[in-house]
Amino acid sequence: MTAVTVSAPAKVNLRLAVGPPRPDGYHDLVNVFHAVSLFDEVTVTAAGRTTIRIDGPGADAVPTDGRNLAAMAAERLARRLGVPGGAAIRIRKRIPVAGGMAGGSADAAAALLACAELWGAGLSRAELMPIAAELGSDVPFSLLGGTAVGAGRGELLTPAQVNGGYHWVFALAHGGLSTPAVYAECDRLREEAGHRPGPPAHDDKLMAALREGDAAAVGTRLANDLQDAALSLRPELAGVLAAGRERAALGALVSGSGPTCAFLAESPEHADDIAAGLRASAACRGTVTARGPVPGAAVVPGPG
Ligand SMILES: C[C@@](CO)(OP(=O)(O)O)[C@H](O)COP(=O)(O)OP(=O)(O)OC[C@H]1O[C@@H](n2ccc(N)nc2=O)[C@H](O)[C@@H]1O
Numbered sequence: 001m002t003a004v005t006v007s008a009p010a011k012v013n014l015r016l017a018v019g020p021p022r023p024d025g026y027h028d029l030v031n032v033f034h035a036v037s038l039f040d041e042v043t044v045t046a047a048g049r050t051t052i053r054i055d056g057p058g059a060d061a062v063p064t065d066g067r068n069l070a071a072m073a074a075e076r077l078a079r080r081l082g083v084p085g086g087a088a089i090r091i092r093k094r095i096p097v098a099g100g101m102a103g104g105s106a107d108a109a110a111a112l113l114a115c116a117e118l119w120g121a122g123l124s125r126a127e128l129m130p131i132a133a134e135l136g137s138d139v140p141f142s143l144l145g146g147t148a149v150g151a152g153r154g155e156l157l158t159p160a161q162v163n164g165g166y167h168w169v170f171a172l173a174h175g176g177l178s179t180p181a182v183y184a185e186c187d188r189l190r191e192e193a194g195h196r197p198g199p200p201a202h203d204d205k206l207m208a209a210l211r212e213g214d215a216a217a218v219g220t221r222l223a224n225d226l227q228d229a230a231l232s233l234r235p236e237l238a239g240v241l242a243a244g245r246e247r248a249a250l251g252a253l254v255s256g257s258g259p260t261c262a263f264l265a266e267s268p269e270h271a272d273d274i275a276a277g278l279r280a281s282a283a284c285r286g287t288v289t290a291r292g293p294v295p296g297a298a299v300v301p302g303p304g
């Protein structure tokens, strides 16, 4: 096999409940991940050493050395398998960079699956999961896809039962937000308010709404404990959320650590209407519509 291409989806967090900081610097979560139809594509070919080429919006903000999560995935798997050399990696980026939609995690999951295929590793998706978790808390979900509840730091996944499809609008922001900075701001705001959070809690009503395919009920249960921190660091996001609510979005929230904002719509037509409202308000850089849930990282058939 000379080239393998894998596509991997972006995510939105339907619920992100954040516990107190752990001694290792992470936070325990109840993280309800939902994969949406916005994909990065990663192509790998055998090479003497690992290299990265990347194109698409925001590509210039992504490292092309050993700090790139896709490169880290390839190197880690090569070491694990005893493969000499590495992989030439090409990333076609569509997921907003540092946008709270797990683009780096998608690229890492895609590179892991693509290299396993390229090198004939014969590893199942389940066997790739522990390597994915070493690369980042969100990487296992990028492999799994669908809708799933992440415990621990987000890496311990249980697939969720979901009926129906969900229509989303994403408001793209200028620039990104650093995930560690948003978690730190969340801790700071809680300390300032004298709020001592308990362990993160599940929301049975959200899970029931997902099982019933009741988009309106899902919309009312969307929740993100990092939202206040993202708004504190980027106050203009309040205007973005308000612009989507004006067009009667079923729910509106910051996606993960932000700054992308997510809006749940009743139908594809309603999604287009919310997107038009957001663009008219000039509150954001642009919009993307997508549906969920979609599967996780998958090999794209045909020549790489
Ligand atoms: C917030 C979330 C929500 O899904 O994603 P984004 O919205 O940024 O995409 C995740 O928790 C991000 O996961 P990921 O981006 O994989 O984070 P990691 O590389 O594992 O960790 C980066 C840093 O984020 C913080 N972190 C991450 C996960 C976690 N459960 N607790 C944390 O405190 C820590 O400061 C850590 O050093």
Ligand SMILES: Nc1ncnc2c1ncn2[C@@H]1O[C@H](COP(=O)(O)OP(=O)(O)O)[C@@H](O)[C@H]1O
Pocket: 061, 062, 063, 067, 068, 069, 070, 091, 096, 097, 098, 099, 100, 101, 102, 103, 104, 105, 107, 108, 176, 177, 179, 257, 258
């Ligand atoms: N392949 C990659 N794609 C995007 N970002 C990457 C990648 N590899 C490393 N990074 C770094 O990870 C940071 C977070 O990126 P990303 O995963 O897009 O955002 P988020 O964590 O908000 O979902 C970026 O600022 C970038 O420096």
